[in-house]
Amino acid sequence: MGIISICQPDTEKSCGACCGLYNWEDYSRETVSEILHSRTDLFQHYFSRREVDKLALYQTEVKNRPHPPKMYDDIFNCEFLGFVDQNRRRVGCLLHPMVNDGYDYRDYAFYGKELCFGHECPSNTYLNTEEKFLVTHVLGDWYLYGLVVTDIDLVKDYYKKIRTHLGGPLKPEILKDPQLTVIARDFFSLKENWKFRKKGRFGKYAFSYGEYRLAKMDYEGLGTKESKYHNILLSLGSSFETGGDLLEAEEILERHIWRFVERYRNIDPLWYRLR
Numbered sequence: 001m002g003i004i005s006i007c008q009p010d011t012e013k014s015c016g017a018c019c020g021l022y023n024w025e026d027y028s029r030e031t032v033s034e035i036l037h038s039r040t041d042l043f044q045h046y047f048s049r050r051e052v053d054k055l056a057l058y059q060t061e062v063k064n065r066p067h068p069p070k071m072y073d074d075i076f077n078c079e080f081l082g083f084v085d086q087n088r089r090r091v092g093c094l095l096h097p098m099v100n101d102g103y104d105y106r107d108y109a110f111y112g113k114e115l116c117f118g119h120e121c122p123s124n125t126y127l128n129t130e131e132k133f134l135v136t137h138v139l140g141d142w143y144l145y146g147l148v149v150t151d152i153d154l155v156k157d158y159y160k161k162i163r164t165h166l167g168g169p170l171k172p173e174i175l176k177d178p179q180l181t182v183i184a185r186d187f188f189s190l191k192e193n194w195k196f197r198k199k200g201r202f203g204k205y206a207f208s209y210g211e212y213r214l215a216k217m218d219y220e221g222l223g224t225k226e227s228k229y230h231n232i233l234l235s236l237g238s239s240f241e242t243g244g245d246l247l248e249a250e251e252i253l254e255r256h257i258w259r260f261v262e263r264y265r266n267i268d269p270l271w272y273r274l275r
């Protein structure tokens, strides 16, 4: 499988989470897309001739434009995050040398070239090669991709549960099956459309008035014990009113996982040899 870059894995998608991509109270696809498109347009307007004195004008105009409230005050939302390809499928740094004929303009931004260059989020370290392959292979759009690749618990627990049912690691050549790709993508899409997600949650973090804390699940109040899907439920930003809701959520996750396992076994008749 080789080394997998999770920041800019291919021409179809990329991640920009560490530059503040989702750090808005409303981090819906529509809102975040709108911000990226308008900043990319504005940047192209000011910087098409690469005149560095225009960067300050760009920054002032971004600052003066209306934008939604931030989710967490202490995370910097960099105004130089935008779309870096013509088709606007990849999110990235508009000052990066790769998109500026080799010139690096990141020193004009808040963190500066050195910090931006040296930054690696925990997913780079904690996701193993198989998990990185799964995520980079099955996801095809920047919005969902960035949400998922930075959610270590979600990726690890999903992979672990499937691996447990199969008795060993997933084979990359089997993961290329188009149906399996759709099944895994459907699961990860829960990150975007989970019916039990509570407002003010970003994965396992709860945000309020610009501050955050780790969210908890009140199993005692629901009259039940900790769910075997605890980490996944937290990653999806879940909150439950009743034990029945929790049960429904667990059944949904169970179906997603078995859908994957059954398809995998169908296309790899030797799956049991992994044991």
Ligand code: SF4
Residues within 6 Å of the ligand: 006, 007, 008, 015, 016, 017, 018, 019, 119, 120, 121, 122, 123, 124, 149, 150
């Ligand atoms: S959040 Fe992590 S994966 Fe995403 S761009 Fe930053 S370092 Fe890369």
Ligand code: SF4
Residues within 6 Å of the ligand: 018, 019, 078, 079, 080, 081, 092, 093, 094, 095, 096, 106, 109, 110, 111, 112, 116
């Ligand atoms: S200047 Fe740094 S923080 Fe801003 S978008 Fe580029 S890499 Fe991200």
